[in-house]
Amino acid sequence: MSYSIDSAGYKFVVDNSAILQLGAYLEANFSGVNIVILVDDNTRRHCLPILISKVPSLANVSFVVMPAGEENKTMAVLEILASQLLEIGADRSTVLVNLGGGVVGDMGGLLASLFMRGISYIQVPTSLMAMVDASVGGKTGVNLLHHKNMLGVFSSPAAIFIDPVFLVTLPKEELRSGFAEVIKHSCIANVPAFSELPDAAALDATEWLPLIIASVSFKYDIVSADFTDRHQRKILNFGHTVGHALESYSLEHGNRRLLHGEAIALGLQVELLLSAHYTELPMAVVRQWVRYIRSHFPELTVQVNPDSFLRYLQADKKNKRRQISCVLLGKEGEPVIDFPVEEERVLAALNSLATSFSETTV
DSSP: OOEEEEETTEEEEESTTHHHHHHHHHHHHSTTSOEEEEEEHHHHHHTHHHHHHHOGGGTTSEEEEEOOSGGGOSHHHHHHHHHHHHHTTOOTTOEEEEEESHHHHHHHHHHHHHGGGOOEEEEEEOSHHIIIIITSSOBOOEEETTEEEEEOOBOOOSEEEEOGGGGGGSOHHHHHHHHHHHHHHHHHHOSSOGGGSOOGGGGGGOOHHHHHHHHHHHHHHHHHHOTTSSSGGGGGGTTHHHHHHHHHHHHHHOSSOOOHHHHHHHHHHHHHHHHHHHTOOOHHHHHHHHHHHHHHSTTOOOOOOHHHHHHHHHTOTTOBTTBOEEEEEOTTSOEEEEEEOOHHHHHHHHHHHHSOOOTTOO
C-alpha cells in the first residue's frame, strides 16, 4: 500500500520505502546542489542516523540544529537558524530538508520561505502528528507571545516523503498526540471510518500506513481546492479554535505543557459539546466521540483561569472582529465553518469536561 503524487515541481510519497525514494529523488533533481538538513535535538539523535542509513549520500551534508519543543518555535530561534545557514554557505540554490515533527516542519518551511527570499525545501516528517497533518498543506509559521502560528506564510515544499519507519523513535505520548489529528479527520469526514480506528489498548500495535494514507490523501484533496484556507480547508480546523487556546495557555500557565495533540483532543471534545448546543448534533454522536477520545486521553483535565484563557481564545486567527469562530458539526455530522460561539458557552463546555461527562452536559 502506498500513496504518491508526481507532478511538475512537486512530489509526494507515502510509503514504507519513502526514504529510499527520497535518495533517488535528490539524485535526479538536486545532484550537485548544496543540501542542508534541519533537525532538532531529538531528531538529530534518533532520526538522522536512520535517514543516513537509508540515504548514504546525505552522510556528509551540512545540518543545522534547533532546540526541541513548541516553546522554541519563535522568531528568535528562526533568526539563529538563518544565521547558521549563512555561516555554512547556503545560497539560493540550497535545498533544506526538514527532518522532524510539526515544529521542525513549520520552522523549516518558514525558514526556507524567507531565507534569501526563498529556497527549496523538502518535508520528511518523523512524528505521527507531522505525517498525518502538519507536513501537508504548506502552512509554515512560528508562535508570537505564546499565540500559535501568528507569523507565517503559505509555502509549498518541493516534495514530501512520509515513511512510518521513524515512528519507532517516538515515545508513546507523542504517538498518541499525533493520533488526535486522525480522530479529527474521522470526526469531520469519516476518513478513516470510525470503525477502523484502533482501541486505546491497541495503539502500540497499530499498522499506521493505511491510517496515514487515509488522512493525508483526504487533507491533500481539501488543500488542493483551497490552499490559502479561505473556504473548504477551514473544516480542518475542527477542534483547533479551543485546542490552540488551551495549548497556548499551557505554554504560559500550565504546570505541564500540553502536547499539540493533547490540546486538540480537548478542543475536539469542547467543540463537540458546542455542536450539540448550537447545531443540534445528536447527543448520542457527541457521547460516542467524547468517550472514544477520552479512552485515549483519560488523564487530561481542563482547569483554566477564565480571563487568561479567553485572551488566547480571542486572539485566534480564525476570529473576525473578536467574535469567537469555530468549526462545528451540524445535525447530520457535516462540518459547519465560521460558526460564531459565545465565550460563556465555551467556558461552560470546558467546565463540564473538568468534572464528568453525562447526558445533561452542555
